[in-house]
Amino acid sequence: MLLRFAVLAVVLLVGGCINQYRGEPRMWFASHDGVAPREAGRVSVCHGFGCQLKTGIVFNAEDLAEMGKVMGTPETADEERASIAKLIAWMETRVAEPVGSADDIGGLDLYNAGKAGQMDCLDEASNTTSYLMVANEAGLLRFHKVGGPVARGFFLDGRYPHATAVVVSERGTPWAVDSWPNANGVEPDVMPLAIWFKRSSAR
Incomplete structure (x- = not known):
């Protein structure tokens, strides 16, 4: 899995990963054996490291209504990003029981590689x-569109490979929505993608 990620990271970097977010998000799933969302509200939640394990989840009408409540009615892009962070935390909590991810540990945690529920x-x-x-x-997204995930670090630059989801504001500014540093159900780190790229892979 680490080798595959290192190769993916190099490919993204050589191809200009700072702009990878501009691509169709579904391309990300095709690149590393993930499963893109299908139909209304149906996803395959990846776990076990490297998407080795997948659990099907359907966000039903009740879930979608609750998601609307969590998002609220943000009136600016800044407010919407704050709502996005709350929404991702809620969705992680929503899937925790069927996926077995309630105790997913945040950050670099190689000891749990391959374990169900760990990500x-x-x-x-x-x-x-x-x-x-x-x-x-x-x-539910008024001020942002969903970008393709990006990767940074590929060992040769002294950083452990790391990836994040991305949203792009109406002005074209990409923002990292990084759930990895934090435990399940904790709001993800949201920051300009340019800042995210400059960070080490341990934070």
């Missing part, structure tokens, strides 16, 4: 992108 950044980037796509299809 590395590939799982997190995939899942967060799936959740954002569901929110977008439900009409």
Whole structure:
């Protein structure tokens, strides 16, 4: 899995990963054996590191209504990003029981590789992108569109490979929505993608 991620990271970097977010999010799923959201509210939640395990989840009408309540009615892009963070935390909590991810540990945690319910950044980037796509299809995103996930670090630059989901504001500014550093159900780190790229992979 680490080798596959290193190769993916190199490909993204050589191809200009700073602009990878401009691509169709579904391309990300095709690149590393994930499963893109299908139909209304149906996702495959990745876990076990590297999307080795997948659990099907359907966000039903009741879930979608609750998602609308969590998002509220933000009036600016800044407010919407704050709502997005709350929504991702809610969705992680929603899927925790069927996926077995309630005790998913945040950050670099190689000891739990392969364990059901535990997620590395590939799982997190995939899942967060799936959740954002569901929110977008439900009409909950007004000021942002869902971008393709991006990767940074590829060992040769002294950084452990790391990936994040991305949203792009109306002005074209990409923002990282990074669930990996935090435990399940905790709001993801949301920051300009340019800042995210400059960070080490341990934070």
